[in-house]
Amino acid sequence: MKKLAFVALLLVAVLSFSKLVVIGPWAGAEQEKFMPVLKAFEEKYGIEVEYKVYRGSDLLKTLPAQFKAKRAMADVIFMWGWFIQDQAKKGNVVDLTGLIDENDFIPGALDAVKVNGKIYGIVYTGKVKPGFWYRKSFFKKHGLQVPRTWYEFKALLEEIKKIPGLKAPIASGDGVGWPLSDVTEHFLITFGGPWVDRDLIEGNLKWESNTVRYAMGKLVELLKAGYFGEPTEWTMALKQWWNGEYALYFMGSWITGMVDDPEDLGVFALPGAKGVVFAADYAFIPKYSKHIEEAKKLIKFLATEGQVIQVKQGGHIATYKKVSLSDYPVVDREVAKILQGMEAMPDLDDTVGGVFQKTFWDQLKLLWVNPDRLDEVLEVLDEKMPK
Amino acid sequence: MRRSKLSHFLFFMLPALILIGTFVVYPSLRTILLSFFDEDGHLTLKNYVKVLSSRDTINKEGIARGEFPLGTLLHNAIWIALHLPLTIIMGLILAVILRKTWGGNLLKTFVFFGMVMPMIVGGVMINFMFDANVGVVNAFLRLFGLQVKTWTAHPETALFSLILGSVWLWTGFSMTLYSAGLETIPKDFYEAAAIDGAGPFVQFFKITVPLLKPITVVVATMTLLWDLKIFDIVYVATQGGPGGASNVLAIQMYNYAFIEFDYGKAAVVAVLLTVFTMIAAIPLIRSVGEEK
Numbered sequence: 001m002k003k004l005a006f007v008a009l010l011l012v013a014v015l016s017f018s019k020l021v022v023i024g025p026w027a028g029a030e031q032e033k034f035m036p037v038l039k040a041f042e043e044k045y046g047i048e049v050e051y052k053v054y055r056g057s058d059l060l061k062t063l064p065a066q067f068k069a070k071r072a073m074a075d076v077i078f079m080w081g082w083f084i085q086d087q088a089k090k091g092n093v094v095d096l097t098g099l100i101d102e103n104d105f106i107p108g109a110l111d112a113v114k115v116n117g118k119i120y121g122i123v124y125t126g127k128v129k130p131g132f133w134y135r136k137s138f139f140k141k142h143g144l145q146v147p148r149t150w151y152e153f154k155a156l157l158e159e160i161k162k163i164p165g166l167k168a169p170i171a172s173g174d175g176v177g178w179p180l181s182d183v184t185e186h187f188l189i190t191f192g193g194p195w196v197d198r199d200l201i202e203g204n205l206k207w208e209s210n211t212v213r214y215a216m217g218k219l220v221e222l223l224k225a226g227y228f229g230e231p232t233e234w235t236m237a238l239k240q241w242w243n244g245e246y247a248l249y250f251m252g253s254w255i256t257g258m259v260d261d262p263e264d265l266g267v268f269a270l271p272g273a274k275g276v277v278f279a280a281d282y283a284f285i286p287k288y289s290k291h292i293e294e295a296k297k298l299i300k301f302l303a304t305e306g307q308v309i310q311v312k313q314g315g316h317i318a319t320y321k322k323v324s325l326s327d328y329p330v331v332d333r334e335v336a337k338i339l340q341g342m343e344a345m346p347d348l349d350d351t352v353g354g355v356f357q358k359t360f361w362d363q364l365k366l367l368w369v370n371p372d373r374l375d376e377v378l379e380v381l382d383e384k385m386p387k
Numbered sequence: 388m389r390r391s392k393l394s395h396f397l398f399f400m401l402p403a404l405i406l407i408g409t410f411v412v413y414p415s416l417r418t419i420l421l422s423f424f425d426e427d428g429h430l431t432l433k434n435y436v437k438v439l440s441s442r443d444t445i446n447k448e449g450i451a452r453g454e455f456p457l458g459t460l461l462h463n464a465i466w467i468a469l470h471l472p473l474t475i476i477m478g479l480i481l482a483v484i485l486r487k488t489w490g491g492n493l494l495k496t497f498v499f500f501g502m503v504m505p506m507i508v509g510g511v512m513i514n515f516m517f518d519a520n521v522g523v524v525n526a527f528l529r530l531f532g533l534q535v536k537t538w539t540a541h542p543e544t545a546l547f548s549l550i551l552g553s554v555w556l557w558t559g560f561s562m563t564l565y566s567a568g569l570e571t572i573p574k575d576f577y578e579a580a581a582i583d584g585a586g587p588f589v590q591f592f593k594i595t596v597p598l599l600k601p602i603t604v605v606v607a608t609m610t611l612l613w614d615l616k617i618f619d620i621v622y623v624a625t626q627g628g629p630g631g632a633s634n635v636l637a638i639q640m641y642n643y644a645f646i647e648f649d650y651g652k653a654a655v656v657a658v659l660l661t662v663f664t665m666i667a668a669i670p671l672i673r674s675v676g677e678e679k
Contacts, residue, residue, distance in 0.1 A: 060645070060646075061645050064648070174540070176626065177628075230519060230536065230537055230540055231537070231540050232518075232519075232520065232537070236520070240520075354646060354647065355642065355646050355647045358626075358642065358646055361628075362626065362627070362628040362629060362630055362631060363630050365540065365628045365629035365630065366542055366628070366629040366630025366631075366632070367630075368540075368629075369540055369541050369542070369629060370541075370542060370630075373630075376448075376630075377630070380442070380630075383442070
């Protein structure tokens, strides 16, 4: 009788479990590179997984309302670190402390999902924003050299400016605004030092401070000299840069998966940079998931073995230390090498988030076309930082 | 007899009243109430003070320097000041000219496309139209050797390019209404005026314009409402940027509600929008009623 009851219970459990739902931001080619990770999990654990694409900005509007109604639209959700922290404080996120060993990940990688020492999310792979990308063939054709100092960098820009047929030396990617914020952060880290990034995030430094003003001044100098092109939709700018209408393009490591010939890609950071932004992807389990135990298996898999599979697809850099350099495709190995000897910094606007992020993007669009208005831009940024 | 009339009235009106009460009256009253309460549930005017003193709503420094952004309140006012007359004038002129032009109906269909198109698509198209590389506007300017730029990327032109784009999208509406209105004017009026020696211009200003006044009121009211609640094309084309230079009240309300999660401030903007709409629309509608 007991056996029969057990079998019946097991049967009910099996029948009632449909599949795990994962929400992530990757669509199109990026989604294709993520699906092998989920497939590997399905094969290993025999648990079916359904993947749904939602942008972070859309989740930002829907998840808080869902959580208020004590509902979850997925079992594992990829979302910004600051959002996970915020929801963890409100009691809407499953505590994952002890599920993964923090020492297995690059230092500080889990800080963005910690609240009072407890871990509420996992860190997945990330994208590095290493510096200015160029086509090796373009540099060879025009006899250009990678700069080693700030003065060499300016001389290079001047040399490029003289090449006929170019719109500008550096392409400016636009859209919601993040490509401009990536360049700006690189200048802040290079000329203010890596600590500037952290201090700004923590609110210990004002945007109107001399340190920030000095670093931003270097960027403004280049903007005024006309070295940056007019903000153009970033995928269109990518095509124009690839077609030789620009010489340099500041972009994240995902660019390697977006060009016809990744072997022709070269990249250099601003001379003197001691840190680069490493934007990791984070995932969490909502408290209202109906399959918390299965979701824990998946989220642990994603943080560890999943990263090995993901970096092999290209365009991603691991946060899991057990991923070796040989797991990377050749072009990504170059990016991973840039990270060596550099401090990995959190993405400033992704970490602060909220209204600041939107304002940051929008104010930079203004600065790009009106570099004389730096004072006003810094004032507005201070005003919109979380108090 | 009276009782049966009342029961009939209730039978037919009640479903509509319930729906309007649930989905219009109740949410409107809740929004008004929400605007007067702070996060702790205290009755206050704090939300109004915050919104009206915000740089986003009225940018005193920008106004003093004569530089965009000027604040959402002024941006909406500029939108109305330009979009409303341009739409009315262009719609009327097109309706009059295309009425007797060969292929006029086909041309009207093309003009009306702007109205049929989802405004989200309209926003994307405006972005492309004013783009330095692929934009039709800049291609036209290049013909005259003028220097081109992406209009929506510069603070001094972003708002104006959106307004011009919205004139293109909305003119089909006014043109269609005026075309229908023109059909209601008896031809005898024009014939009598012609016999009295009135030329086309006199006929236009003395017959067409006055007799189309009820249509003009409808067009003006609808355009005004559209201008005040303008959101989609701005959101898609510029998101209110650069630096808030093309920001409008509806985007500000959206940002308060869904980026800052400050529903009190969002409710204030909603109330302000309602008040402005009523101030503008009621006298217009009343003027037609009085004439009747």
